[in-house]
Amino acid sequence: MIEKIVFYAAGLSAIVFSLLAISRRQPIFGVLYLFLTGLTISLLFAIKNSFFLALIQIIVYVGAVLVLFVFVIAMMNLKISELFFGAFRRWRYLVVIVSIPILLILGSAIFSQLSLREQKFTYFTAKDVGGALYKDLFFQFEYLSIFLIVAIVITVFVGSRFEKDEKIQRR
Amino acid sequence: METGGVMGGVSGYEYAILGLILLIIGLAGVVLRRNIIFLLISIEIAINGVFLLFFGASLKVGYISQAIVLVLMAIAAAEAAVGLALAISIFRIAKTVNIDELSEMKQ
Missing domain, CATH: 1.20.120.1200 (NADH-ubiquinone/plastoquinone oxidoreductase chain 6, subunit NuoJ)
Structure with a gap:
């Protein structure tokens, strides 16, 4: 309760x-x-x-x-003053009307699975995480390491791209 | 209808519905807001909804679904880092955070 x-x-x-x-x-x-x-x-x-x-x-x-x-x-x-963006567009609130059917459709997908049985669920320890990551989700775990390296490279590249031009402008 | 597992607790469906509501709020925020920071905040809210969806699924299919939540957290962190780097880069070029003014590719 x-x-x-x-x-x-x-x-x-x-x-x-x-x-x-x-x-x-x-x-x-x-x-x-x-x-x-x-x-x-x-x-x-x-x-x-x-x-x-x-x-x-x-x-x-x-x-x-x-x-x-x-x-x-x-x-x-x-x-x-830089946070006030021009005219307010009223048609944007149509998004609210569109989002309610999307919610109902996705919700019906969930409620079509009501026959699944609830598991008896106790704890989720660090040992379980290690087991799940190295046995069941091995591909996702290794893919994640490459994904993070790519993200670091993109972030450094995008973040430092315009430094040279800015230095020229300062002089 | 099955309600809850052990001792009348909260079932996975309630988590899934809450996650769906957060997902829809995040997607609506992406469409409604024009500030680039708020776009990223809305995406974070949608990702939090997906965490709750997978967590609700873990009450049905076991703890593997919770390990997927961990993988998703790492992906969300990478997405936030790349998105904020792009936001800073756009802000350096255009000197604004309004994405309606970024229409150079039209010409």
Whole structure:
């Protein structure tokens, strides 16, 4: 019973925080609400006893990725007058009308699988992670290492491409 | 209808529906917002919804689905790094964060 109460409270706050995150005008407030969304999702992992996943969510996702956002916003150093973008287009709210059928279609795909049996689920320890990553998900794990190297190369290349021109302009 | 596994807890379907709602909110944010930082924030929200979808599936098919969540977290981190590097690069060229002004490829 307490699990359901915590689940609905955390799920409702995740929806509210994510709606707030995409509707702010200043980017730093959007990132702060994204922090709160990540923390509530980590709580949702924790109430099903998978504490390892909850810790990884906090350490890697909320801790590392979102700090990157904060650094980039600090680098851009936008003034508040630069955040007002011209005329407001009312037709964009048609997206809300379109998104509800998409939600229903995807939801019906989930509810067509209702006959699957619930597993008795206890813990998700670091030992299970190692076993799953090296036995069942071996290809995905090795692919991920190449993927991360490619991402690092792209980031360094894109980030340092225009330094030469900027130095010339400064002189 | 099957409700929950052990002792009337939360079932995987509730996680999946919550994940779908977050996914739709993120996709709507990608279409609605014109600020490039908010585009990346919306993509992060959508990826968080996908985490919840896979986590809900793990209550049905076992802990392998939770290991997939770990793989997805690494992919999301790489995506955020590349996306923010592109955002900085675009900001250096165009001096704006409005993606409606980035229409050089039209001409």
